[in-house]
Amino acid sequence: xxxxxxDAVSAPRPATGKLxxxxxxxxxxxxxxMAGVESVRRGxxxxxxxxxxxxxxxxxxxxxxxxxxxxxxxxxxALDDIVFGAWDPIADDAYTAAKKAGVLxxxxxxxxxxxxSSIKPMPAVFENKYVTRINGANVKKGKTKRDLAEQLRQDIxxxxxxxxxxxxxxVWCASTEIFIKPGPKHATLEQFERAMENNDEExxxxxxxxxxxxxxxxxxxxxxxxxxxxxxxxxxxxxDRGVPISGKDFKTGQTWMKTVIAPGLxxxxxxxxxxxxxxxxxxxxxxxxxxxxxxxxxEESKLSVLHTILQPEIYPELYKGFSHVVRINYYPPRGDNxxxxxxxxxxxxMGYPMQIKVNFLCRDSxxxxxxxxxxxxxxxxxxxxxxxxxxxxxxxxxxxxxTAPGLQPEHDLFIQQTKLKNTLRHLMGExxxxxxxLEYYQS
Ligand SMILES: NC(=O)c1ccc[n+]([C@@H]2O[C@H](COP(=O)([O-])OP(=O)(O)OC[C@H]3O[C@@H](n4cnc5c(N)ncnc54)[C@H](O)[C@@H]3O)[C@@H](O)[C@H]2O)c1
Numbered sequence: 229x230x231x232x233x234x235d236a237v238s239a240p241r242p243a244t245g246k247l248x249x250x251x252x253x254x255x256x257x258x259x260x261x262m263a264g265v266e267s268v269r270r271g272x273x274x275x276x277x278x279x280x281x282x283x284x285x286x287x288x289x290x291x292x293x294x295x296x297x298x299x300x301x302x303x304x305x306a307l308d309d310i311v312f313g314a315w316d317p318i319a320d321d322a323y324t325a326a327k328k329a330g331v332l333x334x335x336x337x338x339x340x341x342x343x344x345s346s347i348k349p350m351p352a353v354f355e356n357k358y359v360t361r362i363n364g365a366n367v368k369k370g371k372t373k374r375d376l377a378e379q380l381r382q383d384i385x386x387x388x389x390x391x392x393x394x395x396x397x398x399v400w401c402a403s404t405e406i407f408i409k410p411g412p413k414h415a416t417l418e419q420f421e422r423a424m425e426n427n428d429e430e431x432x433x434x435x436x437x438x439x440x441x442x443x444x445x446x447x448x449x450x451x452x453x454x455x456x457x458x459x460x461x462x463x464x465x466x467x468d469r470g471v472p473i474s475g476k477d478f479k480t481g482q483t484w485m486k487t488v489i490a491p492g493l494x495x496x497x498x499x500x501x502x503x504x505x506x507x508x509x510x511x512x513x514x515x516x517x518x519x520x521x522x523x524x525x526x527e528e529s530k531l532s533v534l535h536t537i538l539q540p541e542i543y544p545e546l547y548k549g550f551s552h553v554v555r556i557n558y559y560p561p562r563g564d565n566x567x568x569x570x571x572x573x574x575x576x577x578m579g580y581p582m583q584i585k586v587n588f589l590c591r592d593s594x595x596x597x598x599x600x601x602x603x604x605x606x607x608x609x610x611x612x613x614x615x616x617x618x619x620x621x622x623x624x625x626x627x628x629x630x631t632a633p634g635l636q637p638e639h640d641l642f643i644q645q646t647k648l649k650n651t652l653r654h655l656m657g658e659x660x661x662x663x664x665x666l667e668y669y670q671s
Pocket of ligand 1: 254315316318329352353354355362400403405434452453481516593596
């Protein structure tokens with residue numbers, strides 16, 4: 229077979245039957261994602277922004293001209309085979325939630341009103357202490373956090389049976405929880421389970437969803453910066469149970485831009501004196517992030533990228549001590565249409581200063597929705613390909629990618645993209661592409 233890899237893995241299982249995608253959180257991101265998939269299925273729109281639907285992948289040598297669509301190369305679930313579900317403390321169905329989120333216009337929502345209205349959120353595991361700005365009555369009751377996790381497990385089993393799903397994936401699209409540091413309660417499964425039974429406050433609702441998913445053999449992706457599945461106890465559990473996990477925090481807007489521009493500066497050995505990012509945002513996510521405890525979780529996630537890309541410890545003359553400031557301002561009139569400003573003070577030849585200004589008028593949920601789709605489809609594929617535990621090749625989609633202990637996360641978008649595509653090639657028994665290309669010049 230042309231391009232066949234010597235260390236080929238066994239072929240991934242095909243994507244037969246239905247795939248359930250359940251999102252904790254049925255807000256702006258989740259409803260925009262579901263509405264988009266349904267609109268694509270009905271031929272109303274194109275899946276713009278989704279690698280699984282639109283990207284190609286080069287295979288073999290450039291002269292072979294083999295560049296299939298990723299979805300034709302890799303056995304991914306078809307959009308027609310997806311069934312949606314959600315949990316949310318607010319009982320609004322997906323149509324009502326989408327109307328309130330204000331992301332999509334009536335011309336896009338009305339034609340699929342029947343579909344969206346049929347998606348009703350299951351009662352959530354929710355505590356106001358972890359997300360202070362949200363109140364809702366569609367909430368589970370249980371004596372202990374362990375009871376609540378068991379109820380989530382039952383929900384997953386019921387959803388699967390009700391919708392005749394072959395497989396399920398869970399993508400966290402719920403609000404950002406308050407900042408929690410990983411501690412002893414998160415260290416081992418035994419300590420984690422005991423802490424659930426003791427209703428320990430170190431166990432946040434997002435961790436219960438992650439635990440329930442893994443126990444049910446369901447891949448779990450975390451779109452928010454809160455710890456959730458990123459704790460040793462759950463990483464170990466995912467490895468033991470053969471479940472792919474990934475996170476944290478969808479990489480959209482300003483951070484995505486950072487991971488495009490910063491590698492460019494470093495590639496040319498241009499210095500950085502400072503990077504100031506600020507934005508105005510008026511959706512409910514912005515309101516939640518207006519709470520300092522939730523903002524701290526987000527801030528940690530947003531601040532980490534520049535240091536790991538620029539490596540000031542290796543390039544002190546260029547990057548030591550640069551100033552990095554991130555602000556998020558809740559400003560209701562803008563709704564989901566965020567406006568971000570970046571001021572980048574860079575340093576060139578002979579120390580001369582220059583500035584780059586980026587004014588990004590983006591739509592948060594429009595950028596996040598295709599990420600939800602890709603993460604769900606790739607995580608399902610990963611499981612069928614026999615992968616388990618942390619899926620670092622999905623770093624491409626995250627602001628704070630999870631890695632093996634002691635490993636620096638890779639933030640450079642282009643390295644992340646190469647890693648993603650090479651992982652697909654590897655899993656499908658194709659050669660890695662190194663871009664060496666000497667063979668084209670050997671006579
Ligand atoms: N849109 C983006 O560009 C982007 C980027 C990165 C991360 N995120 C994250 O994605 C998440 C969703 O963003 P959004 O704009 O849809 O927010 P949103 O406020 O519109 O929706 C979040 C929903 O989660 C629900 N929720 C809160 N706690 C819950 C729980 N314990 N269980 C189930 N549901 C719960 C809320 O009731 C709400 O309906 C946020 O955490 C946000 O920080 C978004």
